[in-house]
Amino acid sequence: MLVGDVETTLTPEEVEYARRQLGREPNALEWSMIDAEWSEHCSYKSSKPVISQLPTSSPRVLIGPGYDSGVVDIGDGYVLTMHIESHNHPSAVEPYGGAATGIGGVVRDILCMGTTPIAFLDALKFGDITKSDHSKWIMKNVVRGIADYGNCIGVPTVAGEVEFDECFERNCLVDVACLGVGRKNELLLAEATHQGDSVFLIGGSTGRDGIHGVTFASRTLAADTDQERSAVQIPDPFTKKLIIEATLAVNQTGIVRGCKDLGGGGLVTGLSEIADKGGTGIEVHLEKIPIREPDMSSIEIMISESQERMLLVVKRGQDNVLREIMKKYGVACARIGEVNSSGKITVTRFGKPIANLPTTFVANAPIIRRAARAPKTRRVAREPELPEDIKKVLLNLLASPTVASKEWVFQQYDHEVGVRTVAKPGQADAAVLSLPNGKFAAFKVDGNALFSELDPYVGGASVLAECCRNIISVGAEPLAMLDHCQFGDPNDEEIFWAFSMVVKGIADFAKVLSLPCVGGKVSFYNQDEVTGKAIKPSPVLAVLGLIEKPEHVTKMAFRGDDETVIVVGETKRELGGSEYHRLMGVSGVSPPTLNFELEKRTQAAVLDCIRSGFVVACHDCSKGGLGIALAEMAIAGSRGASLNLTTLASAQMRDDELLFSESNSRFILTTTKPNQVLKILAERQVPSTIIGTVGGDSLHLVLRECEIHCNLSEMQDAYMNSLQRVLEPWQK
Amino acid sequence: MKVAVIQFPGSNCDRDTVHVLKNSLKLDTQLIWHNEFDEKEYDAVILPGGFSFGDHLRAGIIAGHSPATKGVRKMAAQGKPVLGICNGFQILIEAGLLPGALLRNTTLKFVCKWTDLRVEADNTAFTCAIGKGSRIRMPIAHNEGRFYADDDLLDRLDADGRVVMKYVDENPTGTSRGIVAIANEDGNVVGMMPHPERASDAALGGVDGLGVFRSMLEWARC
Numbered sequence: 001m002l003v004g005d006v007e008t009t010l011t012p013e014e015v016e017y018a019r020r021q022l023g024r025e026p027n028a029l030e031w032s033m034i035d036a037e038w039s040e041h042c043s044y045k046s047s048k049p050v051i052s053q054l055p056t057s058s059p060r061v062l063i064g065p066g067y068d069s070g071v072v073d074i075g076d077g078y079v080l081t082m083h084i085e086s087h088n089h090p091s092a093v094e095p096y097g098g099a100a101t102g103i104g105g106v107v108r109d110i111l112c113m114g115t116t117p118i119a120f121l122d123a124l125k126f127g128d129i130t131k132s133d134h135s136k137w138i139m140k141n142v143v144r145g146i147a148d149y150g151n152c153i154g155v156p157t158v159a160g161e162v163e164f165d166e167c168f169e170r171n172c173l174v175d176v177a178c179l180g181v182g183r184k185n186e187l188l189l190a191e192a193t194h195q196g197d198s199v200f201l202i203g204g205s206t207g208r209d210g211i212h213g214v215t216f217a218s219r220t221l222a223a224d225t226d227q228e229r230s231a232v233q234i235p236d237p238f239t240k241k242l243i244i245e246a247t248l249a250v251n252q253t254g255i256v257r258g259c260k261d262l263g264g265g266g267l268v269t270g271l272s273e274i275a276d277k278g279g280t281g282i283e284v285h286l287e288k289i290p291i292r293e294p295d296m297s298s299i300e301i302m303i304s305e306s307q308e309r310m311l312l313v314v315k316r317g318q319d320n321v322l323r324e325i326m327k328k329y330g331v332a333c334a335r336i337g338e339v340n341s342s343g344k345i346t347v348t349r350f351g352k353p354i355a356n357l358p359t360t361f362v363a364n365a366p367i368i369r370r371a372a373r374a375p376k377t378r379r380v381a382r383e384p385e386l387p388e389d390i391k392k393v394l395l396n397l398l399a400s401p402t403v404a405s406k407e408w409v410f411q412q413y414d415h416e417v418g419v420r421t422v423a424k425p426g427q428a429d430a431a432v433l434s435l436p437n438g439k440f441a442a443f444k445v446d447g448n449a450l451f452s453e454l455d456p457y458v459g460g461a462s463v464l465a466e467c468c469r470n471i472i473s474v475g476a477e478p479l480a481m482l483d484h485c486q487f488g489d490p491n492d493e494e495i496f497w498a499f500s501m502v503v504k505g506i507a508d509f510a511k512v513l514s515l516p517c518v519g520g521k522v523s524f525y526n527q528d529e530v531t532g533k534a535i536k537p538s539p540v541l542a543v544l545g546l547i548e549k550p551e552h553v554t555k556m557a558f559r560g561d562d563e564t565v566i567v568v569g570e571t572k573r574e575l576g577g578s579e580y581h582r583l584m585g586v587s588g589v590s591p592p593t594l595n596f597e598l599e600k601r602t603q604a605a606v607l608d609c610i611r612s613g614f615v616v617a618c619h620d621c622s623k624g625g626l627g628i629a630l631a632e633m634a635i636a637g638s639r640g641a642s643l644n645l646t647t648l649a650s651a652q653m654r655d656d657e658l659l660f661s662e663s664n665s666r667f668i669l670t671t672t673k674p675n676q677v678l679k680i681l682a683e684r685q686v687p688s689t690i691i692g693t694v695g696g697d698s699l700h701l702v703l704r705e706c707e708i709h710c711n712l713s714e715m716q717d718a719y720m721n722s723l724q725r726v727l728e729p730w731q732k
Numbered sequence: 733m734k735v736a737v738i739q740f741p742g743s744n745c746d747r748d749t750v751h752v753l754k755n756s757l758k759l760d761t762q763l764i765w766h767n768e769f770d771e772k773e774y775d776a777v778i779l780p781g782g783f784s785f786g787d788h789l790r791a792g793i794i795a796g797h798s799p800a801t802k803g804v805r806k807m808a809a810q811g812k813p814v815l816g817i818c819n820g821f822q823i824l825i826e827a828g829l830l831p832g833a834l835l836r837n838t839t840l841k842f843v844c845k846w847t848d849l850r851v852e853a854d855n856t857a858f859t860c861a862i863g864k865g866s867r868i869r870m871p872i873a874h875n876e877g878r879f880y881a882d883d884d885l886l887d888r889l890d891a892d893g894r895v896v897m898k899y900v901d902e903n904p905t906g907t908s909r910g911i912v913a914i915a916n917e918d919g920n921v922v923g924m925m926p927h928p929e930r931a932s933d934a935a936l937g938g939v940d941g942l943g944v945f946r947s948m949l950e951w952a953r954c
Contacts, residue, residue, distance in 0.1 A: 147842050148842075151783075152744075152783045153744070238741075238785070242741055328765065411841075411842075411843050411845055412841050414844045416936075417744055419748040419929060419930055419933065420936075434935065
């Protein structure tokens with residue numbers, strides 16, 4: 001609403017609350033500061049009561065949600081830091097700059113904890129690129145934006161996922177997770193704890209880009225999005241690279257007391273949060289801030305989201321040490337204020353106070369309790385007819401954009417820089433990175449909008465199950481996760497209900513797994529004002545795992561002709577929400593069930609098999625079902641297999657169900673010691689079946705009604721080349 | 733042997749290269765900030781990959797005209813081993829130490845992948861321990877790595893044995909005659925687009941890159 005002369009996104013209740021708390025009428029600058037910090041984007045005012053269900057602690061968690069990154073102890077004096085961000089609205093309007101600044105933002109979250117960024121993962125969701133030129137344009141530019149930025153700053157992009165669905169046509173989702181590594185005793189917090197310390201702004205100058213970025217992200221996209229490009233920031237990866245080097249160097253000196261990334265909400269958010277967390281106050285002098293344009297107003301300076309800026313809190317008397325290091329790296333720095341004990345954020349310009357607000361008031365928006373309502377009826381769809389040519393369906397599914405190899409995407413990312421990428425994109429279910437203590441990190445992001453639309457509770461839990469299976473498959477033990485919930489307008493009670501159920505599903509299953517959530521993000525308003533359509537509920541989770549020994553690192557490729565193929569878990573008649581249904585244009589059938597205890601037991605048993613040294617290859621069986629999982633293992637290893645799936649089938653199971661059902665709690669293993677593997681699984685009461693052996697140059701599958709025979713070359717062509725055929729039909 | 737790895741603003745393979753030289757090959761190696769480089773202290777110098785000066789203006793051109801290149805030029809003239817990897821190759825060309833040009837890939841995209849290469853010349857400081865005709869595997873990762881020269885220059889490079897490595901089978905960037913690495917006339921200055929430091933650990937996919945660095949030791953010995 002309009003308050004005084006200021007157009008804000010504040011509600012009348014919030015405006016009243018602010019007046020009551022302050023006991024006076026805030027001025028225009030103060031209203032703008034309150035508006036930015038109380039935006040949904042910065043304050044989580046709607047989502048806090050819901051996401052507080054997530055478990056957040058474990059013996060390994062040093063810092064959970066509430067800081068720029070979660071921090072996990074990996075032993076030997078080292079920590080891993082992790083965070084996830086999205087840049088959905090900016091990418092929908094200006095995909096190249098929007099995506100680039102998204103990763104620019106998340107890397108600062110890692111950096112300001114005093115840790116070195118070592119990997120990016122991205123989860124991308126676009127409209128149907130086989131039908132929409134607009135979505136092709138969005139996708140190409142998002143990928144190029146991530147590539148140009150990530151490649152330049154020297155942080156490898158090592159894994160991810162891409163999903164295509166018509167619901168993302170005007171609201172693409174661009175999520176980037178970042179992993180960092182550092183020493184436990186060098187960790188920094190975004191806190192200003194000591195009065196007299198200096199507050200420095202380092203990096204780029206403050207300009208008019210990204211003005212109102214957070215409020216822009218806290219509402220739906222308007223019809224004419226071209227008018228909103230000024231809310232998108234401008235990326236400058238070269239400056240970012242210098243900031244990374246300079247920040248890491250200055251952290252080595254021990255003069256930095258706190259560090260804060262300047263992202264959403266700009267200086268308002270940065271300053272109020274470090275003072276609030278540190279229990280202090282800050283006085284900031286606006287005329288000291290390097291600005292790009294001379295006539296910028298105080299409001300613009302305070303809420304600008306210009307990229308490549310960091311706040312550093314430097315110990316009293318050490319200003320020159322900082323200045324020297326910044327000079328070496330050519331990074332601009334300015335002492336813009338100092339920490340005091342006032343409990344207030346005070347803004348002055350040329351000595352004149354122009355804003356004065358209590359930090360706890362600014363940094364803690366009043367919580368909004370939103371109504372949630374389950375939808376009344378659900379459309380129930382019929383299963384499609386059993387296709388006559390099931391081999392053709394398998395090849396079509398391999399070529400469908402969501403299933404097909406994402407080589408077209410990941411080849412544009414430098415996934416090798418840093419010389420620690422042990423499992424590269426396409427080789428395994430998760431990225432595996434070597435760590436300085438001789439161990440390995442496994443990291444993966446997953447989502448599933450189809451399951452979550454059909455049953456948000458099961459959908460949320462299933463995304464966590466799949467992501468953990470991917471971590472287990474590479475031989476890692478899951479340590480922690482990040483959640484990222486993306487929905488439409490939270491004022492819609494059904495949308496808020498779906499959000500609540502997704503989080504409850506994740507939380508309930510995370511508690512069973514004892515897996516803490518160490519950070520996350522909520523992105524609402526992913527909804528088109530023109531059509532009124534919201535995106536499908538789109539939870540994205542990132543799970544971090546740890547591999548203790550190099551011999552436990554496991555990939556998915558069939559490797560030798562003597563390997564026995566074992567299917568772990570039970571295949572049920574559960575095609576609801578499957579990629580097969582997407583291909584057939586069917587929706588509305590309930591998604592697969594998830595038995596929390598069985599899933600947990602299965603994961604533990606498979607990890608046991610891998611750690612016992614009996615497993616050659618391991619692959620999670622999820623999107624696309626057994627048919628796709630087996631084909632992916634064959635393609636990755638350039639090796640076929642002769643397999644009989646009939647013993648997996650229950651009575652009356654159709655061949656499409658057998659091949660494409662996405663039942664939870666399943667893995668495919670290959671081994672040269674089948675008896676030992678079966679024994680471990682049986683001891684844990686986990687169902688398993690030997691289905692055949694690896695060998696030959698084709699995948700031969702015996703089903704109930706028929707046998708199919710796919711040559712490696714035809715599978716490879718469908719799987720590896722289809723994205724390029726859609727996106728760049730002129731290449732090759 | 734004391735090796736300098738020069739860190740320009742925007743270099744990003746500098747630490748990877750130092751890591752391999754120090755930890756895998758136990759070489760006395762120093763990471764040196766570009767304007768602190770004193771060539772007299774070193775027996776060999778490596779210009780690492782990355783985006784020096786943000787690739788502003790053109791990849792490698794600002795670093796190629798920066799004060800650090802003066803020292804590199806001196807070492808090149810003294811016959812000391814000088815290696816440019818990826819962005820380092822771009823810098824050596826911009827500095828005029830190697831001929832030709834590195835253009836944008838024909839796919840117009842950045843490409844990161846492992847490639848099969850053949851060593852075409854073993855009379856250089858960075859291939860003398862590998863052997864002519866060897867097939868090796870190393871990853872590439874670049875957007876502007878398509879070596880280009882006119883036919884006259886290409887014929888001359890061929891005739892003089894200055895084509896150091898070529899792609900075999902596939903040419904993912906459209907480079908002239910598949911060329912990915914060339915040398916100067918004396919063979920002590922080599923520029924290459926593939927990353928040997930990324931192919932120096934079996935766990936990361938291969939160790940063929942170690943031969944490039946071992947050659948530097950061998951070259952210094954004779």
